Amino acid sequence: MTKYDVIIVGSGACGGWASMALGQSGFKVLLLEAGSQIVPYRDFHHRWPYEMQFHGMGQPGLLRKHFKGSTEYNYRIMIDDRENPYTTPHDQPFRWSRSRVLGGRTLHWSRATDRMSDLEFKAASRDGYGMNWPISYKEIAPYYDRIERFIGVSAAAANLPQFPDGSFLPAMPLNCAETIFDTACRKIGFPATPRRVAQLTRMLNNRPPCHYCGNCFNGCDVGAMFNTVAVTLPPALKTGNVTVQCDSVVSNVLMDNENRARGVRYIERYTHHPVEAEARVVILAGSSLENTRLLLNSQKGGLANSSGVLGHYLMDQISGTAVTGFLPQLKNTAIRNDDGKSGGLYIPNFTNIESRSGKGKFIRGYAMSASGGAAQFPSFAADLPGFGSDYKKHVKSLYPSHARVWMSGGEMLARKENFVELDPEVRDKWGIPVLRISCAHSDNDRSIYADFFERAEELFHAAGGEIHDARPSIGVPGSLIHEVGTCRMGDDRKTSVLNSFCQTQDVKNLFVFGGGCFVTTGDKHPTLTMMALTARGCDYLIDAVHKGDIA
Amino acid sequence: MTRRDAGWLVVRAAATIAGQNFFASWMSAAAHEHGAVAPPEPERWNNYKPQFFSREEFGILESFTAILIPTDETPGAREAHVAPFIDFVVFSAAEYAPEMQSEWRRAMAQLKTQRFGGLDPAGQLSVVEEMSTPESEGFSAFRLIKQMTVYAFYTSRVGLIDNLEYKGIAYLTEFPGCTHPEHHKT
Numbered sequence: 001m002t003k004y005d006v007i008i009v010g011s012g013a014c015g016g017w018a019s020m021a022l023g024q025s026g027f028k029v030l031l032l033e034a035g036s037q038i039v040p041y042r043d044f045h046h047r048w049p050y051e052m053q054f055h056g057m058g059q060p061g062l063l064r065k066h067f068k069g070s071t072e073y074n075y076r077i078m079i080d081d082r083e084n085p086y087t088t089p090h091d092q093p094f095r096w097s098r099s100r101v102l103g104g105r106t107l108h109w110s111r112a113t114d115r116m117s118d119l120e121f122k123a124a125s126r127d128g129y130g131m132n133w134p135i136s137y138k139e140i141a142p143y144y145d146r147i148e149r150f151i152g153v154s155a156a157a158a159n160l161p162q163f164p165d166g167s168f169l170p171a172m173p174l175n176c177a178e179t180i181f182d183t184a185c186r187k188i189g190f191p192a193t194p195r196r197v198a199q200l201t202r203m204l205n206n207r208p209p210c211h212y213c214g215n216c217f218n219g220c221d222v223g224a225m226f227n228t229v230a231v232t233l234p235p236a237l238k239t240g241n242v243t244v245q246c247d248s249v250v251s252n253v254l255m256d257n258e259n260r261a262r263g264v265r266y267i268e269r270y271t272h273h274p275v276e277a278e279a280r281v282v283i284l285a286g287s288s289l290e291n292t293r294l295l296l297n298s299q300k301g302g303l304a305n306s307s308g309v310l311g312h313y314l315m316d317q318i319s320g321t322a323v324t325g326f327l328p329q330l331k332n333t334a335i336r337n338d339d340g341k342s343g344g345l346y347i348p349n350f351t352n353i354e355s356r357s358g359k360g361k362f363i364r365g366y367a368m369s370a371s372g373g374a375a376q377f378p379s380f381a382a383d384l385p386g387f388g389s390d391y392k393k394h395v396k397s398l399y400p401s402h403a404r405v406w407m408s409g410g411e412m413l414a415r416k417e418n419f420v421e422l423d424p425e426v427r428d429k430w431g432i433p434v435l436r437i438s439c440a441h442s443d444n445d446r447s448i449y450a451d452f453f454e455r456a457e458e459l460f461h462a463a464g465g466e467i468h469d470a471r472p473s474i475g476v477p478g479s480l481i482h483e484v485g486t487c488r489m490g491d492d493r494k495t496s497v498l499n500s501f502c503q504t505q506d507v508k509n510l511f512v513f514g515g516g517c518f519v520t521t522g523d524k525h526p527t528l529t530m531m532a533l534t535a536r537g538c539d540y541l542i543d544a545v546h547k548g549d550i551a
Numbered sequence: 552m553t554r555r556d557a558g559w560l561v562v563r564a565a566a567t568i569a570g571q572n573f574f575a576s577w578m579s580a581a582a583h584e585h586g587a588v589a590p591p592e593p594e595r596w597n598n599y600k601p602q603f604f605s606r607e608e609f610g611i612l613e614s615f616t617a618i619l620i621p622t623d624e625t626p627g628a629r630e631a632h633v634a635p636f637i638d639f640v641v642f643s644a645a646e647y648a649p650e651m652q653s654e655w656r657r658a659m660a661q662l663k664t665q666r667f668g669g670l671d672p673a674g675q676l677s678v679v680e681e682m683s684t685p686e687s688e689g690f691s692a693f694r695l696i697k698q699m700t701v702y703a704f705y706t707s708r709v710g711l712i713d714n715l716e717y718k719g720i721a722y723l724t725e726f727p728g729c730t731h732p733e734h735h736k737t
Contacts, residue, residue: 048708049707178729183736340721392627
């Protein structure tokens with residue numbers, strides 16, 4: 001059997017980065033991916049709705065029942081719940097959207113790339129709730145720089161303490177609806193800036209810039225948006241040190257008699273043969289919850305769980321229904337290309353920045369986004385009354401003016417009672433116990449959502465908009481696909497699973513990269529922080545191995 | 552995208568190593584007018600034979616959907632093949648959404664009790680008019696047919712391009728942002 005220096009489980013944002021960083025440092029890396037291989041140039045194309053069998057909705061019932069969060073365009077790179085089930089208590093639904101494919105969710109993510117600030121990392125010191133992160137903004141900032149420069153982030157400097165600026169490519173221009181909202185934000189004192197997205201506006205590292213086709217959610221055909229397959233994997237493979245093995249479903253970490261990880265056991269996806277792979281260091285870099293599932297399945301009571309907090313403090317940022325309507329300034333105007341960049345206007349959190357709590361209603365904060373214009377489908381049309389030629393004309397006149405303000409993410413409080421465990425009975429297609437997920441909102445979470453809705457209506461009115469649909473309904477946990485926690489980092493090994501380098505407190509040569517380490521959700525999109533912590537963890541790992549500290 | 556833009560994009564893409572992959576795929580894609588021009592309506596709806604609805608029901612569906620989205624200065628539901636699409640979708644619901652088939656059976660029964668198929672165009676129009684009021688007994692059938700008609704129409708080539716004049720799914724070298732000074736004024 002080949003003995004590798006490092007085994008990395010999972011090829012998403014963090015696994016891809018780790019394989020590149022470690023391969024470039026001379027480590028022999030085995031990258032295991034449970035899903036199949038993807039070649040973007042071959043597999044992704046611009047597609048029109050009428051080219052799909054069901055015009056994008058998929059066979060009736062199929063996606064809703066078995067491929068959560070997907071569309072007819074992309075469901076084949078999403079997980080089939082029949083093969084990969086999970087369970088929840090009856091009264092606590094959780095919506096878990098997953099991908100199993102080389103590159104993972106980077107292939108169809110929203111590309112939002114935000115830095116967290118010390119207002120989030122050290123929030124516990126400010127308002128007394130929960131635990132601080134074991135790192136500060138100053139410690140993570142150089143890694144934010146490194147990631148941003150490599151993956152390419154188009155953005156504008158905002159000069160806000162709660163939303164640190166970074167190394168940016170030029171921002172994508174705002175469309176008319178976004179410009180109107182931007183102007184309204186200035187009028188009522190909301191901060192606003194183009195959404196920061198890992199999408200090129202200039203050529204970078206031989207990657208072509210975005211061509212504004214708007215197909216990002218279905219996979220980028222040219223690698224202009226950040227994903228593992230186009231960005232981190234090519235340089236990783238170029239080192240000759242990285243072996244990628246798809247269709248390998250890891251079931252658990254293997255341990256030796258000296259409390260060291262010696263490798264992993266995986267199951268061949270199609271043959272179902274179990275195989276052992278060995279390495280000096282094991283890195284779990286699947287999704288937040290899959291990593292935790294592997295630790296839970298590796299040892300009774302959970303591997304690296306002397307703290308007892310493994311599986312606990314599950315969070316997903318708060319989301320919910322948006323405020324939608326029409327901007328009268330844009331009614332009956334010439335149709336423009338409004339959705340080619342699929343970005344939007346970002347309104348960073350502005351609550352609890354100066355004072356400790358916003359009007360005493362809640363702690364922590366949330367961010368909003370706003371956009372509008374001629375989209376690929378006039379989602380308002382079915383609800384407009386009437387029919388006939390007048391109806392058709394009405395739809396057409398409103399089409400370029402349709403707009404929405406939505407919640408980009410609110411901080412869901414970290415609470416121990418939100419947790420995952422192994423289901424005692426249900427197993428996946430490969431015989432691996434599945435997760436049972438228990439997650440519910442707190443009163444603070446609901447207050448944050450309620451505040452968002454009021455502010456979103458305020459913004460809509462300030463823009464001169466006519467609200468068409470305003471039915472506040474907080475999203476089922478998991479809906480935002482920002483699920484983090486369950487494997488949190490900390491300074492105290494009694495209350496955390498990982499240290500600040502994502503190394504398990506209990507097993508020196510076992511690391512966990514991804515959102516599992518998050519102590520809080522903050523109000524920013526999580527991917528950049530996951531990647532920065534991965535880069536920082538890799539630096540530490542490389543140094544420690546060279547010093548002979550861990551393997 | 553203009554021909555000149557396309558030429559510039561090709562030069563720029565070919566100038567790099569990664570661009571060579573992109574260039575190869577772009578060239579093959581260009582052969583299919585990939586993205587730059589919307590492909591024609593698929594041929595599968597020509598001479599379509601209903602699979603879920605009977606001949607009579609299918610005729611009713613065609614008339615009803617054409618009243619909802621008529622052919623006027625721009626094409627309507629008939630040109631967008633809305634009735635064939637609906638038949639295909641409802642037929643395909645057997646596996647994962649059989650409840651959808653029952654809903655459509657009920658809607659069709661409602662139209663039959665109104666003798667919709669036997670009415671002249673003016674009669675059909677007044678039935679649709681009556682069903683479109685929320686208090687009407689036929690409103691749930693109206694809503695069902697309207698929702699699916701709207702979906703089928705605006706996702707078709709005729710609806711999206713000929714009617715809405717959608718400009719997306721393009722190849723652009725720069726995104727055309729807002730150029731209206733009045734949108735910047737507080």
